[in-house]
Amino acid sequence: MIDCRDRENTPVVGAGAPNMEDAVLDLDLMRELSVKTESKIVLLVLDGLGGLPMQPGGKTELEAANTPNLDSLAARSDLGLSRPVAAGVSPGSGPGHLGLFGYDPLRFQVGRGVLSALGVGFELGDNDLAARVNFATLDGSGKISDRRAGRIPSEKGEELVRMLNEKVDLEGVETFVRHEKEYRAVVVFRGEGLSGALADSDPQRTGLDPLPVKPVEDSPKAERSASLANAFIEQANEILADQHPANTVLARGFGMYPALPSFDEAYKLAAAAIAGYPMYKGLARLAGMELKKEGEGIAGEFETLKQSWDGHDFFFVHVKPTDAAGEDGDFERKARVIEEVDTLIPDLLDLRPDALAVTGDHATPARLKSHSWHGVPLLLHSPYTLPTAEVFGERACAGGSLGVFPAEEIMGLLMGHALKLNRFGA
Amino acid sequence: MIDCRDRENTPVVGAGAPNMEDAVLDLDLMRELSVKTESKIVLLVLDGLGGLPMQPGGKTELEAANTPNLDSLAARSDLGLSRPVAAGVSPGSGPGHLGLFGYDPLRFQVGRGVLSALGVGFELGDNDLAARVNFATLDGSGKISDRRAGRIPSEKGEELVRMLNEKVDLEGVETFVRHEKEYRAVVVFRGEGLSGALADSDPQRTGLDPLPVKPVEDSPKAERSASLANAFIEQANEILADQHPANTVLARGFGMYPALPSFDEAYKLAAAAIAGYPMYKGLARLAGMELKKEGEGIAGEFETLKQSWDGHDFFFVHVKPTDAAGEDGDFERKARVIEEVDTLIPDLLDLRPDALAVTGDHATPARLKSHSWHGVPLLLHSPYTLPTAEVFGERACAGGSLGVFPAEEIMGLLMGHALKLNRFGA
Numbered sequence: 047m048i049d050c051r052d053r054e055n056t057p058v059v060g061a062g063a064p065n066m067e068d069a070v071l072d073l074d075l076m077r078e079l080s081v082k083t084e085s086k087i088v089l090l091v092l093d094g095l096g097g098l099p100m101q102p103g104g105k106t107e108l109e110a111a112n113t114p115n116l117d118s119l120a121a122r123s124d125l126g127l128s129r130p131v132a133a134g135v136s137p138g139s140g141p142g143h144l145g146l147f148g149y150d151p152l153r154f155q156v157g158r159g160v161l162s163a164l165g166v167g168f169e170l171g172d173n174d175l176a177a178r179v180n181f182a183t184l185d186g187s188g189k190i191s192d193r194r195a196g197r198i199p200s201e202k203g204e205e206l207v208r209m210l211n212e213k214v215d216l217e218g219v220e221t222f223v224r225h226e227k228e229y230r231a232v233v234v235f236r237g238e239g240l241s242g243a244l245a246d247s248d249p250q251r252t253g254l255d256p257l258p259v260k261p262v263e264d265s266p267k268a269e270r271s272a273s274l275a276n277a278f279i280e281q282a283n284e285i286l287a288d289q290h291p292a293n294t295v296l297a298r299g300f301g302m303y304p305a306l307p308s309f310d311e312a313y314k315l316a317a318a319a320i321a322g323y324p325m326y327k328g329l330a331r332l333a334g335m336e337l338k339k340e341g342e343g344i345a346g347e348f349e350t351l352k353q354s355w356d357g358h359d360f361f362f363v364h365v366k367p368t369d370a371a372g373e374d375g376d377f378e379r380k381a382r383v384i385e386e387v388d389t390l391i392p393d394l395l396d397l398r399p400d401a402l403a404v405t406g407d408h409a410t411p412a413r414l415k416s417h418s419w420h421g422v423p424l425l426l427h428s429p430y431t432l433p434t435a436e437v438f439g440e441r442a443c444a445g446g447s448l449g450v451f452p453a454e455e456i457m458g459l460l461m462g463h464a465l466k467l468n469r470f471g472a
Numbered sequence: 473m474i475d476c477r478d479r480e481n482t483p484v485v486g487a488g489a490p491n492m493e494d495a496v497l498d499l500d501l502m503r504e505l506s507v508k509t510e511s512k513i514v515l516l517v518l519d520g521l522g523g524l525p526m527q528p529g530g531k532t533e534l535e536a537a538n539t540p541n542l543d544s545l546a547a548r549s550d551l552g553l554s555r556p557v558a559a560g561v562s563p564g565s566g567p568g569h570l571g572l573f574g575y576d577p578l579r580f581q582v583g584r585g586v587l588s589a590l591g592v593g594f595e596l597g598d599n600d601l602a603a604r605v606n607f608a609t610l611d612g613s614g615k616i617s618d619r620r621a622g623r624i625p626s627e628k629g630e631e632l633v634r635m636l637n638e639k640v641d642l643e644g645v646e647t648f649v650r651h652e653k654e655y656r657a658v659v660v661f662r663g664e665g666l667s668g669a670l671a672d673s674d675p676q677r678t679g680l681d682p683l684p685v686k687p688v689e690d691s692p693k694a695e696r697s698a699s700l701a702n703a704f705i706e707q708a709n710e711i712l713a714d715q716h717p718a719n720t721v722l723a724r725g726f727g728m729y730p731a732l733p734s735f736d737e738a739y740k741l742a743a744a745a746i747a748g749y750p751m752y753k754g755l756a757r758l759a760g761m762e763l764k765k766e767g768e769g770i771a772g773e774f775e776t777l778k779q780s781w782d783g784h785d786f787f788f789v790h791v792k793p794t795d796a797a798g799e800d801g802d803f804e805r806k807a808r809v810i811e812e813v814d815t816l817i818p819d820l821l822d823l824r825p826d827a828l829a830v831t832g833d834h835a836t837p838a839r840l841k842s843h844s845w846h847g848v849p850l851l852l853h854s855p856y857t858l859p860t861a862e863v864f865g866e867r868a869c870a871g872g873s874l875g876v877f878p879a880e881e882i883m884g885l886l887m888g889h890a891l892k893l894n895r896f897g898a
Contacts, residue, residue, distance in 0.1 A: 075558055075578070122528050126876075430524060430840060432532070432847075434867055447553065447847060447866065449876025455559035462560025462845040469843055470557050471564035471577065472587040472725075 073148065073312040075470070076458065082314045085400035085464040088351070088361045089456075091146060092387060093139075093326075094369030096409025096422040096440065100377055107372070107412060108423055109439035111381040115391035116404065116425065120438040124431040126448025127421035127440065128456060130408050136417045140164075142407030143329045147362075148313075148457030149306060156332070157242055157301020162232040164328020166224045170303040175240040175271055178299040180248065181206060181229040181292035184283075190252050194229045195292035206292055207231050213285045216274055233297065235274055240302065241267035247279060248296035256296060275300070308334025309360060313461060318357070320350045321364035330362055344383075348390045355397055369417075372410030380412055401428045401463040403456055404438070421450055428463035499574060499738040501896070502884065508740045511826035511890040514777070514787045515882075517572060518813060519565075519752075520795030522835025522848040522866065526803055533798070533838060534849055535865035537807040541817035542830065542851065546864040550857045550889075552874025553847035553866065554882060556834050562843045568833030569755045573788075574739075574883030575732060582758070583668055583727020588658040590754020592650045596729040601666040601697055604725040606674065607632060607655040607718035610709075616678050620655045621718035632718055633657050639711045642703055659723065661700055666728065667693035673705060674722035682722060701726070734760025735786060739887060744783070746776045747790035756788055770809075774816045781823055795843075798836030806838055827854045827889035829882060830864070847876055854889035 097107035104110075130137045130145045131152065140161045141151030159176035170176065181203060183192035198206075207225040210233075214221050219237030226232060243263040247256050259275040261268030275297060282295045309317040311334070319330030322340045330337060336358070341350045344365055351363055365387060371380035394402070404427075409420035423443040435442035444450065448459070461467050523533035530536075556563045556571045557578065566587045567577035585602035596602065607629065609618035624632075633651040636659075640647050645663030652658060669689040673682050685701040687694030701723060708721045735743040737760070745756030748766045756763060762784070767776045770791055777787055791813060797806035820828070830853075835846035849869040861868035870876065874885070887893050 075561065079561060430837070430844070430846070432524060432866055432870075433528070434870060445871050447870045447876075449553065449870065451559070451876065458558055458560030459845075460560070462562070467560055467562065467845070469562045469564050471567040471582070472584045472591075 073307050076148065076312050076461065076467075077307070079467045079470060080312070080314045080461060081466055081468055083464070083466050084359075085466060086355075086359050086361070087315070087460050087464050088363065088394065088399040088402045089146065089460065090363045090365070090387075090394070090402065090404045091143075092365045092368045092384065092404070092406050094372045094408060094410025094417065095384075095406025096411065096418070096420050097372065097380065098409070098411035098413040098418075098420060100413050106440045107377055107380040108384055109437075109441065110377070111384040111388070113384060113388040113438060115388045116438040117436060119391060119395070119404075119427055120425050120442065121433050121436045122431065123425045123427040123433055124448050125434055125438070125443045125446025126424045126426070127443045127446070127450045128405060128424050128453040129421055129450060130453040134419045136419045137408045138417065139325050139407065140329060143326065145453040146405070146407055146456055147309070147329075147333045148454055149333075150454050154304065154306060156304055158299025159232060160301045160303060161325070162226055162230070162299070163224065163234055164332070165325040166226055166232060167324035167327070168222065168224050168232070168234060170234065170328075171236065172303055172305065173236055173238060173240065174303045175235045175242055176301060176303070177233050177275065177297045179223070179231040179233050180296045180298075181231070181286075182294050182296045183291040184256075184294045189255055190249070190294075190296070192291055193248065193252060193296060198229050198292050200225070200228050202292065203228055203231065206286065206289060209285055210282055214278060214281050216277055216281075219274060221278065229292065231295075233278060235271070235278075239267050239270060240274075241265060241271045242301040243268040244272055244275060244300040246296075246298035246300070247275070248298045256294065259297065259300075271300075304332065306332050306334075310334055313360070313457065313466070315360040316358045317360040317362065318354050319362045319364070320347045320354070321362070322347065323364070323366055326364045326366070335362060344386055345390060348393055351394070352397060368406070369410045372412050373415055375412045375415040377412035400465070401426070401460045403460055405456065422453065424448065424456065426459055426463060430463055499733050502574065502738050502887065502893075503733070505893040505896060506738070506740045506887060507892055507894055509890070509892050510785070511892060512781075512785050512787070513741070513886050513890050514789065514820065514825040514828045515572065515886065516789045516791070516813075516820070516828065516830045517569075518791045518794045518810065518830070518832050520798045520834060520836025520843065521810075521832025522837065522844070522846050523798065523806065524835070524837035524839040524844075524846060526839050532866045533803055533806040534810055535863075535867065536803070537810040537814070539810060539814040539864060541814045542864040543862060545817060545821070545830075545853055546851050546868065547859050547862045548857060549851045549853040549859055550874050550885075551860055551864070551869045551872025552850045552852070553869045553872070553876045554831060554850050554879040555847055555876060556879040560845045562845045563834045564843065565751055565833065566755065568843075569752065571879040572831070572833055572882055573735070573759045574880055575759075576880050580730065580732060582730055584725025585658060586727045586729055587751065587754075588652055588656070588725070589650065589660055590758070591751040592652055592658060593750035593753070594648065594650050594658065594660060596660065596754075597662065598729055598731065599662055599664060599666065600729045601661045601668055602727060602729070603659050603701065603723045605649070605657045605659050606722045606724075607657070607712075608720050608722045609717040610682075610720045615681055616675070616720075616722070618717060619674065619676075619678060619722060624655050624718050626651070626654050628718065629654055629657065632712065632715060635711055636708055640704060640707050642700055642707075645700060647704065655718065657721075659704060661697070661704075665693050665696060666700075667691060667697045668727035669694040670698055670701060670726040672722075672724035672726070673701070674724045682720065685723065685726075697726075730758065732758050732760075736760055739786070739883065739892070741786040742784045743786040743788065744780050745788045745790070746773045746780070747788070748773065749790070749792050752790045752792070761788060770812055771816060774819055777820070778823060794832070795836045798838050799841055801838050801841040803838035826891070827852070827886045829886055831882065848879065850874065850882065852885055852889060856889055
């Protein structure tokens with residue numbers, strides 16, 4: 047079973063910078079066809095919404111929840127089941143949201159370092175190179191004996207991060223270290239002429255020497271960045287020498303802050319994001335959305351939506367507790383969160399969005415206690431729909447008029463339903 | 473709302489010639505696997521077939537129509553909902569039909585000039601460069617004050633086109649101007665060594681100078697073609713000097729007549745086209761189909777099909793009035809056209825086609841009065857089907873054994889059902 051709280055062994059597909067040239071092509075059609083109009087779009091994301099029955103013959107979390115408002119809306123909406131990333135593949139929050147925003151997550155690969163920095167609320171800029179850092183243990187012969195430094199508590203991790211921030215001094219760049227949790231941290235190098243085309247120092251196994259960071263492309267930027275990363279690790283080793291078991295750092299997932307085409311560029315949308323957690327705020331900021339103060343709890347987010355209504359034509363609203371309940375394996379709590387959202391749907395409809403999607407970024411079935419590869423229910427409401435069911439649930443969505451389809455298509459559908467796309471060809 | 477009768481502001485994606493190298497790859501599999509056999513395929517296209525309910529809880533045009541023959545056929549057919557071009561995108565007739573013929577419409581981009589020429593029935597040849605032309609108004613200072621010349625009536629447009637045809641004289645090429653409607657016309661330059669890699673002269677806004685036509689690639693052909701286009705505009709300005717408000721022309725959508733792989737090359741099919749409107753005849757000719765005299769009305773088309781039966785193994789039959797009714801917002805009339813087609817289905821089945829598709833090139837819901845992005849119902853009949861419903865309608869198709877799928881796949885399905893494809897691999 048995949049344990050999403052321990053992703054140490056997940057390989058990163060594609061080292062270095064994402065292939066921006068290919069990726070931009072995906073959005074060319076939207077860029078060409080989209081027009082600025084008065085209509086407004088809401089993308090309401092219940093994180094990890096997709097679910098599974100706990101027993102054969104049972105209902106999913108969404109099917110079991112009492113959702114009179116969503117059911118009534120489903121009867122006036124298009125339904126479908128979206129597939130994030132690829133068949134059988136469980137997406138992280140980064141790829142899950144990039145797909146929802148219309149960026150193919152296999153092309154727009156955002157490095158783990160960047161996602162970690164976004165996750166702790168660090169405000170990355172265009173010249174920033176980020177990497178994920180683990181505190182780890184070197185034995186007397188310089189080999190790695192524990193890749194997680196005995197899973198040191200978060201207080202210890204914080205203390206070590208403070209030490210590194212005080213003492214690390216690299217020539218020509220600013221260095222920021224931020225604590226994530228326990229043995230996990232993130233390092234950001236800020237300066238001109240850096241590159242994310244670097245291989246990890248973490249060999250992914252114990253009993254081996256740490257690897258020197260090496261460039262994976264032949265460029266002066268990558269050479270310089272590799273030298274900086276190695277100098278950082280060397281200084282960290284000196285600073286942490288007496289901190290056994292956390293006497294070294296392993297670096298992985300190097301990446302520059304990626305310049306994604308913004309919602310304004312790609313869709314001509316003035317987008318607002320209402321999200322409570324740093325990771326989702328960071329992902330929204332990658333897409334050029336304006337962050338709104340989120341308010342207290344789910345009801346507070348909906349209140350913020352109402353207050354922001356006049357200034358924008360696209361709203362990304364992120365509800366986290368569905369995912370958290372799924373990860374805890376708490377089927378009932380996940381259903382209750384969905385029910386809480388359901389009670390707020392009438393307020394949302396009072397705003398009269400022209401196109402509204404209610405969906406998730408991936409499935410987090412309580413049955414699996416983790417993100418999963420299963421289809422994600424989508425309800426798409428506009429005046430131009432072909433309803434197929436009287437309820438909002440995975441099985442109703444599987445038979446819907448949108449079928450089973452890639453999650454990257456949701457933005458195109460929303461743009462079409464909001465009448466924001468010109469005709470393609472004569 | 474998108475108004476399909478005034479598409480002046482729709483940008484053409486990708487200037488110049490389509491990328492034929494990429495595009496041909498799409499058909500390579502068909503080319504490799506297809507075999508010439510005795511079996512016969514009919515592709516019956518009800519233009520704009522896909523629809524929507526007029527009110528929540530209502531039926532679509534196809535669902536509301538009384539279609540006993542199509543329903544009975546559906547119970548012996550595969551059903552599915554096809555998606556043309558891309559999610560949320562409303563296709564024009566060109567991309568809609570290219571997709572039905574198995575050519576990816578995002579790769580095989582046919583310029584607006586070529587489509588306009590096809591639309592007025594001009595017989596384009598391999599050396600022809602076509603552009604869409606608008607009569608427009610220049611003010612005293614040479615700036616564009618009206619991009620549509622006050623929407624001059626068609627009679628005036630025809631007169632101006634006659635003047636241009638008489639007087640324009642360009643060195644090294646023949647020039648043909650043809651009237652489309654009101655202020656719209658098309659110009660075709662015929663000669664060796666031309667290129668469609670040209671930018672528009674139409675700046676898309678009033679208050680600006682017209683743009684000189686510039687090459688968008690660095691080639692002698694494009695340079696020469698730009699000079700010819702600019703000379704044409706210069707001569708037109710002299711000829712039209714006294715014709716205010718129609719005292720200039722704006723040119724856009726330059727493109728060469730594209731050499732698509734023919735049905736014979738791609739599928740080994742001797743294809744016939746039965747269509748009443750120039751645009752669809754032109755699109756069929758692009759695919760190398762033989763045009764048949766269409767006969768009177770829909771019944772006449774079916775009679776032509778019968779008379780052409782022995783000489784071909786593929787038949788494209790195009791029924792236009794469904795789309796026209798949809799564009800007029802006339803739900804009842806669209807349903808009646810579908811009912812008329814239904815009465816002719818027994819005659820069609822008497823011909824014993826080995827594989828028969830009944831579908832549309834896109835949706836034209838009366839609800840929207842325009843082409844739309846919605847799914848298009850497909851009924852595919854052969855002896856080898858997996859029926860899932862007793863009726864032919866959008867919702868039955870959404871739950872069909874073909875699911876929701878890209879329209880470019882229809883030709884492959886027809887070829888398979890007609891047993892015209894070899895197995896792929898051992």
